[in-house]
Amino acid sequence: MIDADRLDELLTRLRLTAIRDQLDSLLDEASRAQMTLREALLFLAEREVARRDTRRIQMGMKLARFPCVRTLEGFDFDAQPSIDPGQIRDLSSGRWIGHGQALLLLGPPGVGKTHLAVALGREAVDRGYTVLFTSAAALMAGLTKAHADGRLEEKLLQLSKPKLLIIDELGYLPLEPAAAHLFFQLVSRRYERASMLITSNRPVGEWGQVFGDAVAATAILDRLLHHSQVITIRGDSYRLRDKRRSGLLQKAAAPTPITSES
Template sequence: MRPVEPATLTGWLTRLHLTAIRDQLDSLLDEAARQDLSLRETLAFLCEREIARRDERRIEMAGKIAHFPCARDLSGFDFAAQPSIDARQIRELAACRWVAHGEALLLLGPPGVGKTHLAIGLGRAAIGAGYSVLFVSAPALVAGLAKAHAEGRLDERLGFYAKPKLLIVDELGYLPFEPDAAHLFFQLVSRRYERGSLLLTSNRSVGEWDKVFGDPVVTTAILDRLLHHSQVVTIRGDSYRLREKRRAGLLGGQAAPAA
């Protein structure tokens, strides 16, 4: 075979969309030579790097589409600070079998105990496993559904929220729903029932959700679908944020202890 010019090889790799190999070709070939890889092993090595780059890009793009409010992952969660949480259970949830089966997950507990951190971490784990994810706060979700309903676009909006394999609804219960909003939320739950997974975080126990939705009948219908295939993680303990303020002596008029 005649010698191939570097520019020609770069063009071929571009046409084949092998951009990771193209951009790192010299360093990758040098690494293969240092490891004394055979031709077959070198080809496998190049393919691994290309796949790894594509996975990185896919995860980065999926994270942007998910609209996470901040960067969090499970490795950064302080399980020692929340002993009520079973770290092994969270690791099992991170395997995303519940997402594959279209089940629901409820993270319940007072403000500041890490519910949103866990929700984002599990959402990122789902993206890593190849699932589509969307994160939205409960007030924003309800406002979006109500606006679409008023404009005659409710079915379109429900379809948007039904599309991702995992929909994360954060902060359910901090503000009560209007009666019409509760019915709209029920339609969303029904649309996703046994088709896509829902992860809900709430500062209220399930027994208090009738106060959130304002209609016992609608609440029962929602819970009937949510709890049919679900797992519930109840978190107890103090708020991280308030705990740090207490340590700094910023609450209750206490001064910070001397070092």
Template sequence: MGELELLSHHCQHLRLTRIAQRLPTLLEQAAQQELSYSAFLHTLLAEEVASRQEKHQALRVQMARFPFHKTLDAFDWKAQPSIDPKVIKELATMRFVANGANALLLGPPGVGKTHLSVALGLEACRLGLRVMFTTAAALITTLGKALYENRLEERLKLLTQPKLLIIDEIGYIPIDRQGANLFFQLVSRRYERGAILLTSNQSLGAWGDVFGDAVIASAILDRLLHHATTINIKGDSYRLREKRKAGLVRSSVTAHPEL
């Protein structure tokens, strides 16, 4: 067995897969650049560390179950002048997650709330944080099923594990009293311990109708808003704007009432 083949075998045995793949190229580059032993070792280890970080990030993204992948760089800031990019970029530092705080993105459908929530979730994954993405409807269904199967405590523990829980589309579908109580239990479990980022098409004043109970809605908001950044987004839907450009709807049509 030749020296290069033996080195590759050792790398495979130690599960240094990136080094094993890149070893011939890295050896050639080291010879050309006349790298010292320490510099070459640094290059080898940096390759392996980068590879493992990429794999772990990909796994975190997969486990988060985002509906799509869109970044902050892909967001059309000019189309939504009501949003202050500095506030979003501050959220992207994930300091609010470290502090167990929350973020609320409010606005009519189609103004980019889900895009921003996914982009922030992807940034959290990049920074090494565990993230879970769910819609409000799916979350309530999951909690209701767990209650029926006498596994609510188990499910609540699972939902408190991610550093960032993203709940999308609160207000699109009415929540009954049982669902409201289950949602309150989840928010209480994560209060000051795990960050929540949520989006809603309803103003906070309308959450009593969303949850079917003003008292429960008030208790939920009391915990969510204690440490929170609230962003109100105004404007037309991206989809409606594109239809207007295509002449499919008249400009005088109002998509959604303002908050």
């Protein structure tokens, strides 16, 4: 007779918790399928790995702090013909992350930059990469506070750990005077070690204005663009397009001229 408690103890020590928790049902399924011992062992191992992958992805999604759920399947490529779907599919493989490259998504508001950033981040989590998503405003506020509190080194170390750091909406809001130098330190820490994905409504030629320091902006771009891909999205805003379709936004009608009556 098999000592059930002993088996449970060994499965726990080996951290085979999926097999432990579903052992009876899994063995029944293997028996019904008349599996050989080798087939049954493979079946049990696959169930264990499947649960671990599920838990890993769930934890990765939680740690990434995505602001919303967006997928590549949900992106309307037909509405944005300036985007090459093949290039996005290639990016979803995560090879660029493994090589420590940067990715810049540039374009006006509403064209899908954040959607693509979140979707590519989720694909990265699926492939086992650690990801952190933050807005540019929140990132710079955190760096500025850490600098003021004497904890900048600690903050930079924390932001250096994720394999992919996604910074959304750079250029939408004015930055603090010291932002350029703090951002430069972050980029330098991650340069050729870990990847960054940045979305911005401003072309790189205007980043000197974004940071308020042309020299620092040049140094930042020198590192970001060294090993990078830049995708510029052209087209109408998704949100405004839908409003136009519904009739909520119309071109302003010419004012009716005021005439005097005799």
